[in-house]
Amino acid sequence: MADATTDTLRAAVIIGSTRDGRFGPVAADWIAGHIAQREDMTADLIDLVQTPLPTVFPAFGQAPSDEAMAQLRAVSPRLAQADAFVIVTPEYNHSFPASLKNALDWHNEQWHAKPVGFVSYGGLSGGLRAVEHLRVVLAELHAVTIRNTVSFHNYGEVFGVDGKPSDPGCDGAAKAMLDQLSWWGQSLREARRVRPYAL
Numbered sequence: 512m513a514d515a516t517t518d519t520l521r522a523a524v525i526i527g528s529t530r531d532g533r534f535g536p537v538a539a540d541w542i543a544g545h546i547a548q549r550e551d552m553t554a555d556l557i558d559l560v561q562t563p564l565p566t567v568f569p570a571f572g573q574a575p576s577d578e579a580m581a582q583l584r585a586v587s588p589r590l591a592q593a594d595a596f597v598i599v600t601p602e603y604n605h606s607f608p609a610s611l612k613n614a615l616d617w618h619n620e621q622w623h624a625k626p627v628g629f630v631s632y633g634g635l636s637g638g639l640r641a642v643e644h645l646r647v648v649l650a651e652l653h654a655v656t657i658r659n660t661v662s663f664h665n666y667g668e669v670f671g672v673d674g675k676p677s678d679p680g681c682d683g684a685a686k687a688m689l690d691q692l693s694w695w696g697q698s699l700r701e702a703r704r705v706r707p708y709a710l
């Protein structure tokens with residue numbers, strides 16, 4: 512039987528953008544690499560290009576089409592199994608991309624009582640406006656957002672050809688965010704096991 516206090520957390524790392532030529536996978540691989548070096552969590556990389564979700568919702572009370580169900584089956588169980596999430600998001604028009612909102616909207620209880628950390632990137636704002644918008648949406652989905660974020664402003668000048676940021680301070684920021692994610696992930700998993708979240 513798994514020990515709720517010591518077994519590793521499953522962290523789903525979600526690449527929020529689906530644009531051709533996107534930067535998202537570079538940032539996602541970098542943070543997944545940080546997770547891989549830790550003993551307290553493992554990463555499951557969810558790429559909304561490799562596993563796209565439907566964009567047409569069924570009428571209220573209707574089941575999704577067979578095709579939509581097949582797409583959902585590639586993503587939804589992985590979100591359900593996750594103990595924690597890291598959302599990797601750019602900033603699109605002062606918010607987060609539609610592909611990410613679609614992934615959030617297709618799910619509900621998969622987010623409940625689980626922590627969400629952020630890695631954001633963009634121009635001067637470093638994607639922070641996208642993160643602040645995500646916090647509001649995730650509160651509606653009963654998720655808990657992590658205080659510390661990792662954000663890259665003008666990311667093209669920060670990341671080298673090796674796919675890593677040149678400033679070692681970024682590694683410290685990643686550790687701080689993941690330490691907080693781990694604390695919340697362990698604590699909320701323990702709480703869900705003792706008191707299932709059905710609110």
Ligand SMILES: Cc1cc2nc3c(=O)[nH]c(=O)nc-3n(C[C@H](O)[C@H](O)[C@H](O)COP(=O)(O)O)c2cc1C
Nearest residue numbers: 528530533534535601602603604605632633634635
């Ligand atoms: C539709 C669109 C809107 C954008 N709006 C903003 C913005 O409001 N603020 C910003 O800092 N960057 C903005 N950008 C620049 C993106 O942050 C940058 O291009 C980033 O690489 C996009 O992420 P991606 O490469 O993963 O698609 C925008 C880019 C796109 C495609």
